[in-house]
Each structure stands twice: as C-alpha cells, then as structure tokens.
Amino acid sequence: xxxxxxxxxxxxxxxxxxxxxxxxxxxxxxxxxxxxxxxxxxxxxxxxxxxxxxxxxxxxxxxxxxxxxxxxxxxxxxxxxxxxxxxxxxxxxxxxxxxxxxxxxxxxxxxxxxxxxxxxxxxxxxxxxxxxxxxxxxxxxxxxxxxxxxxxxxxxxxxxxxxxxxxxxxxxxxxxxxxxxxxxxxxxxxxxxxxxxxxxxxxxxxxxxxxxxxxxxxxxxxxxxxxxxxxxxxxxxxxxxxxxxxxxxxxxxxxxxxxxxxxxxxxxxxxxxxxxxxxxxxxxxxxxxxxxxxxxxxxxxxxxxxxxxxxxxxxxxxxxxxxxxxxxxxxxxxxxxxxxxx
Amino acid sequence: xxxxxxxxxxxxxxxxxxxxxxxxxxxxxxxxxxxxxxxxxxxxxxxxxxxxxxxxxxxxxxxxxxxxxxxxxxxxxxxxxxxxxxxxxxxxxxxxxxxxxxxxxxxxxxxxxxxxxxxxxxxxxxxxxxxxxxxxxxxxxxxxxxxxxxxxxxxxxxxxxxxxxxxxxxxxxxxxxxxxxxxxxxxxxxxxxxxxxxxxxxxxxxxxxxxxxxxxxxxxxxxxxxxxxxxxxxxxxxxxxxxxxxxxxxxxxxxxxxxxxxxxxxxxxxxxxxxxxxxxxxxxxxxxxxxxxxxxxxxxxxxxxxxxxxxxxxxxxxxxxxxxxxxxxxxxxxxxxxxxxx
Numbered sequence: 312x313x314x315x316x317x318x319x320x321x322x323x324x325x326x327x328x329x330x331x332x333x334x335x336x337x338x339x340x341x342x343x344x345x346x347x348x349x350x351x352x353x354x355x356x357x358x359x360x361x362x363x364x365x366x367x368x369x370x371x372x373x374x375x376x377x378x379x380x381x382x383x384x385x386x387x388x389x390x391x392x393x394x395x396x397x398x399x400x401x402x403x404x405x406x407x408x409x410x411x412x413x414x415x416x417x418x419x420x421x422x423x424x425x426x427x428x429x430x431x432x433x434x435x436x437x438x439x440x441x442x443x444x445x446x447x448x449x450x451x452x453x454x455x456x457x458x459x460x461x462x463x464x465x466x467x468x469x470x471x472x473x474x475x476x477x478x479x480x481x482x483x484x485x486x487x488x489x490x491x492x493x494x495x496x497x498x499x500x501x502x503x504x505x506x507x508x509x510x511x512x513x514x515x516x517x518x519x520x521x522x523x524x525x526x527x528x529x530x531x532x533x534x535x536x537x538x539x540x541x542x543x544x545x546x547x548x549x550x551x552x553x554x555x556x557x558x559x560x561x562x563x564x565x566x567x568x569x570x571x572x573x574x575x576x577x578x579x580x581x582x583x584x585x586x587x588x589x590x591x592x593x594x595x596x597x598x599x600x601x602x603x604x605x606x607x608x609x610x611x612x613x614x615x616x617x618x619x620x621x622x623x624x625x626x627x628x629x630x631x632x633x634x635x636x637x638x639x640x641x642x643x644x645x646x647x648x649x650x651x652x653x
Numbered sequence: 654x655x656x657x658x659x660x661x662x663x664x665x666x667x668x669x670x671x672x673x674x675x676x677x678x679x680x681x682x683x684x685x686x687x688x689x690x691x692x693x694x695x696x697x698x699x700x701x702x703x704x705x706x707x708x709x710x711x712x713x714x715x716x717x718x719x720x721x722x723x724x725x726x727x728x729x730x731x732x733x734x735x736x737x738x739x740x741x742x743x744x745x746x747x748x749x750x751x752x753x754x755x756x757x758x759x760x761x762x763x764x765x766x767x768x769x770x771x772x773x774x775x776x777x778x779x780x781x782x783x784x785x786x787x788x789x790x791x792x793x794x795x796x797x798x799x800x801x802x803x804x805x806x807x808x809x810x811x812x813x814x815x816x817x818x819x820x821x822x823x824x825x826x827x828x829x830x831x832x833x834x835x836x837x838x839x840x841x842x843x844x845x846x847x848x849x850x851x852x853x854x855x856x857x858x859x860x861x862x863x864x865x866x867x868x869x870x871x872x873x874x875x876x877x878x879x880x881x882x883x884x885x886x887x888x889x890x891x892x893x894x895x896x897x898x899x900x901x902x903x904x905x906x907x908x909x910x911x912x913x914x915x916x917x918x919x920x921x922x923x924x925x926x927x928x929x930x931x932x933x934x935x936x937x938x939x940x941x942x943x944x945x946x947x948x949x950x951x952x953x954x955x956x957x958x959x960x961x962x963x964x965x966x967x968x969x970x971x972x973x974x975x976x977x978x979x980x981x982x983x984x985x986x987x988x989x990x991x992x993x994x995x
C-alpha cells in the first residue's frame with residue numbers, strides 16, 4: 312500500500328461478470344450490457360425489498376453460470392447495498408453456502424467489494440471470490456425519499472435510482488481483464504446538504520480518490536482509455552471536471568460516468584442521470600469488463616462513488632459525506648517483462 | 654483459506670485497543686473494561702445519532718492515544734454499525750484523513766472489521782489498520798423498535814442494546830495478543846421470526862462458525878481458555894450449548910458471552926442480556942485484549958454474532974438471517990519453532 316493505493320502484483324482476473332436490470336434499464340441505450348432484463352419491479356416477489364434480493368441473487372447465479380462455476384467454487388463473497396441493514400444482500404445471498412462478508416460504501420459498494428475480493432486472490436487467501444451489489448428504484452425511493460404513490464416531484468439535480476445488479480467473480484486465472492491496483496477512498500465532506508444533489512456531494516470524493524491514485528502511481532490520466540466514475544450524473548460530472556481543471560488537469564475527453572450513460576436523457580425522464588449501487592455495478596460487469604476482455608479498452612480507472620448519508624441524519628440537517636473507491640483494470644497483467652507497463 | 658478459515662502466519666498484533674461506554678455500562682460489572690464512561694446518552698451532541706458518532710470517534714482517539722499513534726500512522730480503517738446506512742461510522746470517522754472501508758455484519762461487525770484489518774497486515778497491504786464499531790441504546794431503540802417516549806414494554810427474550818464502542822489497531826509489531834486465524838461466517842437462517850429474540854436467531858450462526866473453525870483447524874474447544882460469543886444473551890447462549898451438545902461437544906465450562914457479561918442481571922433491568930455492535934467490540938477491546946496481553950488468557954476464540962434483519966423486512970414477515978465471524982487470539986504468535994502450537 313502506498314498512500315491509499317493497493318498494488319496487486321499477481322493481477323487477479325475478473326473471471327466472470329454478470330448484470331441484470333429492470334424495465335428502465337432495458338429501455339435505455341445500455342440494454343445490451345444486461346444478461347437479463349426483468350420488467351417486473353417486484354421480480355415476482357411480494358415486496359420491493361424482497362424483489363431486490365431476488366434481483367441480486369439472480370445476478371450471482373448468472374455470474375456463476377457464465378464462469379461455469381458452482382457455489383462450492385467460491386471461497387468468499389462480498390455483498391452490500393443501499394437498503395437499511397443491507398438486507399438486499401443478506402436476504403439475497405442467504406441461500407448460498409459461501410462465507411460472507413458484508414461491505415457498505417453506498418453506491419461505491421461494488422468497487423469496495425471488488426477490491427477486497429481481488430485482494431483475497433492476490434494475497435492467496437482465496438482461489439475465487441465474488442463481489443455483488445444491487446439497487447432497486449422502488450425500494451430506494453420509498454426508503455430515501457417518498458412512497459411512490461405520493462407522486463412527489465423531483466428536483467432537476469436529482470438522479471434516478473437504477474434497478475440493477477452487477478456481480479464479478481475474481482480468480483488467479485490468466486483471463487483478462489485484470490485488477491492491477493485499487494485505491495481506497497477517504498470520507499470527503501465539503502458541506503453539501505441537498506440530498507437531491509448527490510452528484511455535487513460525491514464529486515469531491517471522486518476527485519480525491521482519482522487524484523491520490525495518480526499521485527501514488529505516478530500515472531497520468533492519458534495512461535487510461537477512460538476514467539470512469541460511478542454515478543455523478545450530469546451535475547457531479549461537470550463538477551469533477553472543474554475540480555481537475557483547478558489543478559491543471561483536463562480529463563474531459565477521458566471522463567465517462569455510468570450515471571450519464573445508463574439512460575437516454577432525451578427519451579427517459581431521469582433528470583441529472585442514474586444513481587444507485589446497481590448503476591456502477593451493472594455497467595462495470597456488463598459494459599466495461601467485456602470491452603476490456605476483448606481488448607477494445609486496454610486500461611481503465613473505474614471509480615465508483617457513494618454518498619454516505621441516511622435519511623435520518625439528512626433530516627437532522629447534517630451535511631453529506633461521500634466516498635469513492637477505484638480499480639485499475641487492464642487487459643494485460645503485471646509481469647516481470649513489462650515491469651507493470653501499460 | 655481452508656474451508657472458511659483464514660490463517661495468518663505472520664500473526665498480526667493487536668497493538669492498541671480502547672473502549673468507551675455509557676451510563677448503564679459504567680454501572681455494570683464490566684465498568685473497568687472502559688477507558689471512559691460518558692453518562693450523557695447524547696454525548697454532548699444534538700441527536701442520538703450524532704451522539705453515537707461522537708462515541709465512536711472518541712473511542713478511535715483513545716485507541717490511537719493508547720498506542721502512541723496519530724491518524725497519519727493508520728493506513729486503512731474499517732468501520733460499520735447498526736444505524737441505517739452505517740451513519741454512526743461514516744459521520745464519526747469523516748474527520749480522519751484515513752482511507753476508509755465500510756463493513757456491515759450487524760453485531761458481528763467488530764470481528765469482520767478486525768479480521769480484514771489483520772489480513773491487510775498479514776498480506777503486507779498495510780502497516781497499521783484499525784477496526785471500530787459502536788452502538789447506542791437510544792438510537793437503536795427508536796430505529797429498530799419504538800421511540801423511547803412511547804414507553805413500550807419489552808419481552809423476556811429481548812436484549813438491551815449497549816451504548817458502547819470498541820476500537821482495535823493492528824500492526825506487525827511483536828506485542829501480544831496476536832491474531833492467528835479468523836473464520837468467516839456463512840449466513841444462517843433457521844426460520845426464527847421474533848425480532849425480540851435475537852439470541853435464538855444468532856445461536857445457529859455462532860455454532861456454524863465455531864464448528865467450521867474447529868473442523869478446519871483440527872482443534873478442540875479445550876485448546877482455548879474460553880470460547881466467547883458476542884451477544885447471544887441468556888437465551889442464545891443456552892441454545893448454543895445445546896447445539897454443541899447434539900454433536901457430542903460440551904462447551905459449557907468454556908463458553909462466555911459478552912451479552913451475559915456486560916450487565917448485572919440482578920441489579921440491571923436487561924431481560925436476556927446485552928446486545929448491539931458495541932457490546933462485543935467493547936468487551937473485546939476492553940476486557941479480553943488486556944487479559945491476553947498480560948497472559949491471563951493464552952488462547953481465546955472470539956465469535957461475535959449478528960442478526961442481519963431490518964425492521965422493514967421483519968415487519969414484512971421475513972425470518973431472521975444471522976452471521977458470526979470469529980478470531981483466534983493468542984498471547985503468542987505462530988513461529989517456526991512452535992509450528993503454530995498453542
């Protein structure tokens with residue numbers, strides 16, 4: 312570890328990845344990133360919360376199946392989600408007889424789980440490790456904001472919680488893509504209090520983590536095909552680019568944000584874009600991993616972003632702390648020959 | 654990793670540990686385990702939630718101070734708690750400029766955080782790593798059950814959430830105690846639906862993890878001075894001993910439970926005992942670590958236990974999944990001479 316960056320010299324592989332989404336995600340421009348679209352917001356369960364658990368479980372089953380794996384092949388799984396007490400994950404994963412570690416980083420959860428799963432492989436603590444997270448529009452809306460039936464109006468800076476899940480299986484195989492390094496985020500709170508403007512709260516966290524990663528590794532943004540953030544949306548993405556501009560770095564041409572990619576701003580009513588733990592997770596698993604695997608991308612820095620508030624403390628007038636954890640994913644592993652070259 | 658057990662051949666050290674508690678904890682038989690007792694349930698903050706964050710922050714400061722450390726000496730910190738979206742930790746730790754990873758295992762959180770912190774040391778990913786968790790009676794009561802002003806009656810099997818926090822700093826120093834191994838729990842759900850009987854829901858998880866650990870290591874209960882569970886309380890402790898009895902193992906004389914130790918059943922109105930993430934954490938940091946350090950205990954198996962429900966899914970009629978993660982703590986490290994002997 313140097314600064315906040317973990318180096319994985321053994322370059323754990325993303326051996327399998329899967330994404331499942333809901334109707335809005337299937338109607339959007341990223342529909343092909345999903346292994347399955349389920350148009351029922353209940354996922355055939357009785358409640359939205361149970362539906363999210365089914366979505367998450369189904370995504371894990373898709374990932375196992377795509378990797379030709381059974382649950383017995385997984386040594387440890389990392390899960391977490393936005394529901395109170397992370398019940399999306401605990402109820403969705405209780406059917407699997409696999410050691411479980413719960414993680415929580417709000418919408419950055421997938422990069423936290425993935426980094427720990429990769430670390431278990433790199434350190435020789437596991438042969439295969441899985442990371443998964445999810446979000447559900449209907450469950451999140453009533454927990455964080457208003458019951459859907461209330462028909463509340465949303466502000467222009469608000470984002471639309473994705474109904475989606477992404478799962479990744481890590482192993483020591485030599486199958487691209489590989490995790491070369493990961494940056495652990497610091498909690499960053501610049502005083503934003505508007506819970507309908509998560510992008511503004513999270514942009515400084517993304518800046519902090521990406522900046523630290525570049526400083527720790529001595530790399531520059533142009534070493535990557537793209538620098539991807541989780542769900543900053545339109546507002547947060549603009550702020551992130553401005554923060555980099557202030558230190559003399561122009562990342563505009565390299566920056567992508569899952570929150571601005573998942574839906575069509577023209578055809579879908581999503582205000583500032585997508586959000587939710589499932590947004591970054593499904594895009595990582597269903598969009599970026601396949602493009603790294605086939606070599607379309609050679610190196611990406613993937614920094615999911617999370618707002619660490621709860622409705623309770625938000626209503627008490629608290630500001631919004633945020634965090635971002637990043638993964639350096641590459642189509643080639645470290646090796647002695649390339650000395651870690653790109 | 655063998656089965657669900659991680660072996661730490663470098664035996665990371667618990668270099669520093671601290672516990673802070675509230676009035677009930679100070680009035681109980683374990684009062685000396687706490688570095689500080691704060692009788693104000695608000696901890697001088699404006700809300701119970703902010704109070705829990707202050708409690709947790711204060712505990713970290715005590716741990717750093719006892720270890721002669723500054724925040725710059727800690728490479729990574731693991732935190733999590735029972736409040737929705739783990740805000741006890743995120744708001745309590747946002748003042749520290751330390752890479753942060755959020756974990757969630759309900760009342761088992763301290764052993765999850767501690768095992769990951771120890772793994773970061775063992776794998777060479779960090780020089781010093783911190784794990785912390787907390788709980789607050791007043792904040793938990795209104796989130797999980799009823800507002801305090803309601804004056805609801807509690808059932809005989811219910812437990813009293815501890816207002817307490819425990820923090821541990823791990824390093825590669827040669828200061829006892831040492832973490833020799835850790836067992837990652839599996840989610841266990843035997844169909845208990847009574848949210849006022851967490852002990853019954855958690856006992857099977859504790860059994861599963863301790864049993865797996867013994868099987869993976871080939872050790873027997875008598876290799877330990879004691880087998881400690883987190884917060885099974887009176888009801889869960891009896892059930893755990895019965896589960897072991899069924900496989901022909903008598904652990905009664907070796908079993909301790911933080912939930913039955915923290916308060917006086919005679920003098921304090923706590924029904925089946927103590928619970929809460931801070932219960933196991935403060936007892937580990939303030940009671941067991943000092944006794945391992947001075948050699949009063951040579952080996953303990955510490956299995957914190959957590960119920961992974963939320964009030965929402967519980968009210969929807971769901972059963973209660975539970976988990977338990979365990980640490981093998983020893984007054985001596987693994988070394989080539991002893992080949993890992995006790």
